[in-house]
Amino acid sequence: MANPDLARIVAEHDEEMPSRPLSPRWERALWIAGLLIALLVLKQVFFPFAKGSQYYLIIFLAVTLPLVFLSYGRGHTPPWWDWVLALLTFVVGAYPLFGGFDEFLNRQGQLTTLDVIAGAVLLVLILEACRRTTGWVLPVVCLAFIAYAYYGGFLPPSWSISHSGVDFSQIINGFFNDASGFYGTPLDVAATYIVLFTIYGAVLNASGAGKFFVDVSFAAFRKSRTAPGRTAATAGFLLGTVSGSGTATTVSLGAVTWPMLQKAGYPKENAGGLLAASGIGAILSPPTLGAAAFIIAEYLQVSYLSVLIWAIIPTLLYYLGIALAVEADARRFGAQPVDVDAPRFWDVLKLGWYHFLSLGIIIVFLALDIPVYRAVVYATGVAALFALINHRRDWFRLIADALSVGVRSAFPVIAVCAAAGVVTSTITKTGLGQALAGSLVDLASAVSSEPVVVLMLTAVLAAIAVSVLGLAVPVTASFIISWVVIGPALITLGVEPAETAMFIFYYAVLSEVTPPTALAAVAAAALTGGDVMKTMWQTWKYTLPAFLVPLAFVLTDNGAGLLLRGPLLDSVWTFGASALGVAALAVLTGGWLFGPARWPERVLCAPAALFLLYLQPLTIAIGAGFLVVAVAVHLVTRGRVRDAA
Secondary structure, three states: OOOHHHHHHHHHHOOOOOOOOOOHHHHHHHHHHHHHHHHHHHHHHHOOOOOOHHHHHHHHHHHHHHHHHHHOOOOOOOOHHHHHHHHHHHHHHHHHHHOOHHHHHHOOOOOOHHHHHHHHHHHHHHHHHHHHHHOOHHHHHHHHHHHHHHHHHHOOOOOOOOOOOOOHHHHHHHHHOOOOOOOOHHHHHHHHHHHHHHHHHHHHHHOOHHHHHHHHHHHHHOOOOOHHHHHHHHHHHHHHHHHOOHHHHHHHHHHHHHHHHHHHOOOHHHHHHHHHHHHHHHHHOOOOOOOHHHHHHHHHOOOHHHHHHHOHHHHHHHHHHHHHHHHHHHHHOOOOOOOOOOOOHHHHHHHHHHHHHHHHHHHHHHHOOOOHHHHHHHHHHHHHHHHHHHOOOOHHHHHHHHHHHHHHHOHHHHHHHHHHHHHHHHHHHHOHHHHHHHHHHHHHHHHOOOHHHHHHHHHHHHHHHHHHHHHHOOHHHHHHHHHHHOHHHHHHOOOOHHHHHHHHHHHHHHHHHOOOOOHHHHHHHHHHOOOHHHHHHHHHHHHHHHHHHHHHHHHOHHHHHHHOOOOHHHHHHHHHHHHHHHHHHHHHHHOEOOOEOOHHHHHHHHHHHHHHHOOOHHHHHHHHHHHHHHHHHHHHHHHHHHHHO
16 A cells, blocks of 8 residues: 555554564565465465375464564564564474474374473464454453363353363363364464465456556446445445455545545545445455455355355345445435546456456356365466566566565464464363353343244344454454354254354454444544544444344344355345345435435334344235335325425
């Protein structure tokens, strides 16, 4: 991000901490290290290590984690103690390989004193790396889980979360020499998928795709009063495939579209809300989604293409809500057409159509059952070749830069995924997940014994819990913790794992726009100069369908239709009912139907939306009835108001 002001806004409000601005000499050293790691990752795709994935993960963590201490911290030059930490991290990270990898694995459950010391030191270093990249909250959560594992035997036996206690050597064994610890599924996903997608995004951006996506969005809508809002939403979706960060996409998007929104007459808060909602839209949408989507595929042992398919209808509903809100806002506060100085749409598309090709290649290759890590490498290769069109002279340096930047941008996720192993290992050894899930169900059952009510209350409590957790920790960690703690509660009540996973995924992502923190909204307010709290609530207005639609996944069996799981006809009618529900929400929050909507029809739209999103024939009929009455009241009162005027 070339503009230092935009970089500052992202650094202040992103869930990830900013990397230190290095002096040219150290920047070059880390550039070389990042490039070498990128080559290691690409080598693993086509020529994997014979000793298996855990062997690769040990090497990957041992060479990436030390660079966190050199990349993150104060000053322009890493101080001597950061070099010591980096060296120590490499030593303890590579420790399982020094005395023989197979021998280390054979000591599982019976670690030597030196093994325990090395594992404990690596634990401290992982938590420190996590603190440097994402803040204090996740390390504190990890320490709380460790304390629970060690002291759980002192809890009263009557407590559902009590257990016999785990001694320190066994705790370290679970972290250091077990498939559920540091080298578990989260780090495997980071080292196998996420880092490849961050490299792909960097190469795609280097090819000029970011500028093209903005240009094609401007050219698509040109001059109308709703064009500025449509342009922002479309550009946000396209830019998100390059960025992968909701806050960064919000700021990048705002830099080019805020002047247009301002000229059209958008209030600062409305514009900020639209920018934040558009910024996180790509994380919820195919073809890339957020990092947690790869973890869903691994946890459920399904293809990544399946997860993309599950996200299609929720994405359509999300952008339907934004589109209706844009239409309502443009009319409600009288947005003006803006004469955008942009070429014709077909001219722009003719010059840069190839930027869409690599995205299409990912989908086609996944459909051909090519593994996702290979599909994204092929797509990266295509994007790199097309970069030759715009950058012939400095092409090699450009691609090398992109490879290095792609790896280094994954450092925070790598630290988070390694730290997440603390949580997953503790829950596996102590059974905490099932205990907390049972407590959540018991809490809902205390209100009512009706299964429908229990499921509804459990889902609402789960949504609140995931959202609150997401306020404090990054999206990836929020999903992992919620899956192992909250997921079993919904599955126990009969919700399918796929619906449960997507439910948790959406609320984890939506934490970026959930008050009172709403990082993407705060960044948007910093860019537009709007009031922070008002911007948060405007963002909530734009994203409200995304908060309610996931409940439809889990409350009835018909919710599977929204994930394209089951007969096509089921998906069609559930999509139609949900679309009507989203439209009712747009009237409720936007205050516009065929004209300004007054409070009677807006109040009627609230139960209309709720009943329509509870996907049962009777409730859909009731919801449709409320919506029909709301429309009738609007038409009658609108005519009376016009006659009186």
